[in-house]
Amino acid sequence: MGSDNRLDVEAMLAVLKEVPKGDVVLLHACCHNPTGFDLSHDDWKRVLDVVRSRDLLPLIDFAYQGFGDGLEQDAWSTRLYAAEVPELLITSSCSKNFGLYRDRTGALIVCTKSAEKLIDIRSQLANIARNLWSTPPDHGAAVVATILADPELKARWADEVEAMRLRIAQLRSGLVEALEPHGLRERFAHIGVQRGMFSYTGLLPEQVKNLRERHSVYMVSSGRANVAGIDATRLASLADAIADVCK
Ligand SMILES: Cc1ncc(COP(=O)(O)O)c(C=O)c1O
Missing domain, CATH: 3.90.1150.10 (Aspartate Aminotransferase, domain 1)
Known part of the structure; x- marks a missing residue:
């Protein structure tokens, strides 16, 4: 945050340009925690230029979809990056927007242009999952799946x-x-x-x-x-x- 109580985008970009090539860079899709400052569409494009020029792997933390400007609007940056970078990780959480904090419900979405790589990634992730919790309960996920599959329930949830x-x-x-x-x-x-x-x-x-x-x-x-x-x-x-x- 700059001294004028605004996001200092130039300082943020300057730091980003120092990140070693190929590193993972964590970005918040919307409703930044802890600051509350979100990037404008132009800022997101400027970050994208740096991500591209340094071959960074963006990890978009999407914990507050729907709390910023709307469910669709908040996905703007994530959709942009999914279309523009060869590889992208998205962590989507249902803790807040479904009120399922204690059920640990969310998803890791891996986007890659290489179908072959996806097979390796899937097996690596399965390995991590097995070591973490092997077969976690799916009650929260089942609630979310039921709501999203039913147009009426989905509309009520969105409201x-x-x-x-x-x-x-x-x-x-x-x-x-x-x-x-x-x-x-x-x-x-x-x-x-x-x-x-x-x-x-x-x-x-x-x-x-x-x-x-x-x-x-x-x-x-x-x-x-x-x-x-x-x-x-x-x-x-x-x-x-x-x-x-x-x-
Ligand atoms: C930006 C951000 N990402 C992730 C989380 C945690 O998400 P989850 O409950 O799905 O682990 C939080 C807060 O709880 C958060 O503020």
Whole structure:
């Protein structure tokens, strides 16, 4: 995060250009944890140029599909990379968007242009899986498969994910608005721009400590807050508390 509370894309690209050729590079498809900053479509294309020029293997961590701009919209970068790079790993999680955190449900998707390689990859993955948990329970996976195979259930699920997405978006804009009377709208405008559950608020460790001690408001000392955990009926008190520690 830059000093202006925005994502410093140039600094990020400069670091990426230093990654040794052929390495795996971890990217978050959307709703970046812990910062909340997502890449624009242009930024994704610039990252793609670096990935190509350094033969990097992208591993796209897709843990929050549907929490950013929508189920389809959030897949934009993953689809772009699947079309543009010869090999790609995608880890898709159902923990959040299906509420199945404790059932450990998700998928590793391996994309490669070489069918031959896929046979080797599959046997390597089977080996890892066998050593990890051999034959894991599939209850969560069975729930997801049932929902996705049934158009009516799938539509209901998509509506519920959309309701969660809108709730988080409203909390973000609501908090920025609640900070307006304190003259802090500009300073915290990035919270409305960020996506997903988490936010790098830009609050300093001392301010986070004061929030905790004086107002019983909790976040990580880095200033990372869980936006989804905010009570929508208490945005004004939260804004008062933030204004107090920012004095
Ligand atoms: C970016 C990111 N990826 C992955 C995970 C974990 O996903 P899973 O519960 O499927 O292991 C989390 C958080 O739980 C996360 O924030």
